[in-house]
Amino acid sequence: QQQVKQSPQSLIVQKGGISIINCAYENTAFDYFPWYQQFPGKGPALLIAIRPDVSEKKEGRFTISFNKSAKQFSLHIMDSQPGDSATYFCAASMQGSYIPTFGRGTSLIVHP
């Protein structure tokens, strides 16, 4: 019930391509879905987040697509750049809980 399944585990994309990372959840009480970006040797930082009242949120080259009926959400990175090479974590949380549930992470490498 509390799992968030993230795929793929690793992803290699050419510069200028589209990177897509997917997450699926089971608990329909989740109402906040953030994505975190982590560079090697650093702590994760919030990249973009969405709530289930919208199906898509875009910030620059980063877009979250949310499918409430399928209980899935995904991160799209348009025009991927070598500087986007990092580990990306999806997460889900709900009102009344202090504890987010994290996916296992996706290691993205963007080749120049």
Next chain:
Amino acid sequence: DGGITQSPKYLFRKEGQNVTLSCEQNLNHDAMYWYRQDPGQGLRLIYYSQIVNDFQKGDIAEGYSVSREKKESFPLTVTSAQKNPTAFYLCASSLGQASETQYFGPGTRLLVL
């Protein structure tokens, strides 16, 4: 600058030794967290604290201890009972129950000599 600081950046532990990782935040956040990160295993919750003088075990609390005597500080002790302590340790904070975004520190890498 507001944020979370962790020290030291690298820490070496000898067999049978307890070591303490520091975490300080000046964001005026109520909730603080400790996570352990191992390659391919994502973020695993060790302990969390909702308010001062209160803390709860996470998924992998065995071999660890914490205290929360001040709002801005949440130190983690890795005890000798933790047989496999080599990992990247991340401290995080959030406003509290009403806010779900977590703000992470830069991490401490613990290595066993």
